Amino acid sequence: MNEITAAIPRPNNLDAFWMPFSDNRYFKAHPRLLARAEGMSYYTPDGREILDGTAGLWCCNAGHGRREITEAIQRQAAVMDFAPTFQLGHPVAFEAAARVAEITPPGLDRVFFTNSGSESADTALKIALAYHKARGEGSRVRLIGRERGYHGVGFGGMSVGGIGPNRKQFGALLPYVDHLPHTHLPQRNAFSRGQPEHGAELADALEALVALHGAETIAAVMVEPVAGSTGVLVPPRGYLERLRAICDRHGILLIFDEVITGFGRLGANFGAERLGVTPDILTMAKGLTNAAVPMGAVAVKGAIYDAVVNGAPGGIELFHGYTYSGHPLAAAAAIATLELHRREDLPGRARAMEPYWQEAVHSLKGLPNVVDIRDFGLIGGIELAPRPGRPGARATEVFRRCFDAGVLVRVTGDIVALSPPLIVERHQVDRIVGTLGEAIRAEA
Numbered sequence: 338m339n340e341i342t343a344a345i346p347r348p349n350n351l352d353a354f355w356m357p358f359s360d361n362r363y364f365k366a367h368p369r370l371l372a373r374a375e376g377m378s379y380y381t382p383d384g385r386e387i388l389d390g391t392a393g394l395w396c397c398n399a400g401h402g403r404r405e406i407t408e409a410i411q412r413q414a415a416v417m418d419f420a421p422t423f424q425l426g427h428p429v430a431f432e433a434a435a436r437v438a439e440i441t442p443p444g445l446d447r448v449f450f451t452n453s454g455s456e457s458a459d460t461a462l463k464i465a466l467a468y469h470k471a472r473g474e475g476s477r478v479r480l481i482g483r484e485r486g487y488h489g490v491g492f493g494g495m496s497v498g499g500i501g502p503n504r505k506q507f508g509a510l511l512p513y514v515d516h517l518p519h520t521h522l523p524q525r526n527a528f529s530r531g532q533p534e535h536g537a538e539l540a541d542a543l544e545a546l547v548a549l550h551g552a553e554t555i556a557a558v559m560v561e562p563v564a565g566s567t568g569v570l571v572p573p574r575g576y577l578e579r580l581r582a583i584c585d586r587h588g589i590l591l592i593f594d595e596v597i598t599g600f601g602r603l604g605a606n607f608g609a610e611r612l613g614v615t616p617d618i619l620t621m622a623k624g625l626t627n628a629a630v631p632m633g634a635v636a637v638k639g640a641i642y643d644a645v646v647n648g649a650p651g652g653i654e655l656f657h658g659y660t661y662s663g664h665p666l667a668a669a670a671a672i673a674t675l676e677l678h679r680r681e682d683l684p685g686r687a688r689a690m691e692p693y694w695q696e697a698v699h700s701l702k703g704l705p706n707v708v709d710i711r712d713f714g715l716i717g718g719i720e721l722a723p724r725p726g727r728p729g730a731r732a733t734e735v736f737r738r739c740f741d742a743g744v745l746v747r748v749t750g751d752i753v754a755l756s757p758p759l760i761v762e763r764h765q766v767d768r769i770v771g772t773l774g775e776a777i778r779a780e781a
């Protein structure tokens with residue numbers, strides 16, 4: 338224990354905090370607390386280092402405790418803690434939006450601020466509906482998502498999302514929603530490096546939904562360029578291009594949820610840029626502020642903004658927003674983060690590390706129970722065979738072993754997902770993958 342960790346409070350009552358997406362009973366019986374973070378690592382309250390193989394929750398892309406971001410937040414807190422952005426404004430929010438618009442794909446230069454990925458998803462869906470309504474196509478109310486898609490936990494994102502357990506606890510979801518099939522084809526694509534070869538034709542399921550419902554009823558399709566939360570599903574070559582073409586043919590808006598894939602994760606500012614497909618609406622969060630202050634955003638094409646804003650009779654144009662949209666501390670953190678990205682070329686750094694990362698992650702092939710490995714950018718997914726009758730148990734044990742050995746990985750079902758900060762160095766890649774390999778062997 339050092340001076341800093343000694344000063345950190347040690348809760349002796351873990352009862353009150355109802356932890357999100359957690360096994361509360363297990364955690365509270367076996368707490369795993371993180372007390373401090375710096376660079377590539379977390380530290381436990383007793384000072385043990387945990388190398389971060391997941392950038393927190395896919396969000397601290399520039400590494401932890403970046404001084405430039407911390408100081409920007411501190412400066413802003415001292416100048417102005419909060420100002421509304423309903424019918425008022427403050428310079429930092431406008432500046433942050435302009436900085437975001439500098440790096441979004443061409444044409445997506447209007448930016449709506451939220452506080453999270455979930456709020457970004459719901460905001461994007463509402464803007465899509467408002468856009469069609471403004472253009473006199475109010476019949477376009479149907480929203481299309483994809484199986485195994487994750488778009489957060491609001492009613493919109495949850496409904497369009499395609500994860501059974503996230504949906505079935507909550508009864509009625511949005512009524513006019515449909516789903517495309519997911520793109521995970523292990524029989525044809527197992528152990529693919531980068532984008533898999535097979536499966537572009539799965540996008541044609543959108544044509545089938547158009548035939549079923551009529552294009553005039555469909556507002557938007559929302560997908561993650563690379564699905565992260567359900568275990569790293571990389572789009573087959575040509576798939577997103579095909580989805581884009583079908584949307585264009587039928588006047589359907591294409592929304593990319595880039596909450597994970599934005600801000601350098603795929604070796605470019607956004608997945609859209611890396612994959613060469615431009616959506617009409619793009620959602621982001623997480624890496625926007627390096628997770629130092631919660632913030633999300635939705636970037637839309639100028640034509641969408643124009644239709645909704647200029648098409649309104651006068652007064653408020655979009656009846657939507659959050660008290661904290663463009664919060665000064667978050668906006669200051671976003672500006673500092675984007676400046677760091679530019680100065681250190683974090684997307685370029687991720688791209689340069691990608692071949693080494695790919696090699697390292699795929700070196701786990703052949704270990705017991707490893708049934709597939711996927712990667713793209715600085716993301717890796719290692720799929721394990723489930724223990725008979727106990728889905729998720731093997732990967733959970735692997736996670737716990739890694740943590741005890743000083744490496745943080747993330748699991749979803751029986752898939753281990755890796756997404757280190759983009760400042761990761763080769764020896765740290767070796768340590769993450771080496772520790773994971775040992776844990777997988779130990780759980781054979």
Ligand code: PLP
Pocket residue numbers: 452453454455456458487488489490561565566594595596597622623
């Ligand atoms: N969309 C995607 C693609 C995500 O991965 C996530 C979170 O992991 C979200 C939305 C939800 O973000 P938040 O937890 O900030 O609401």
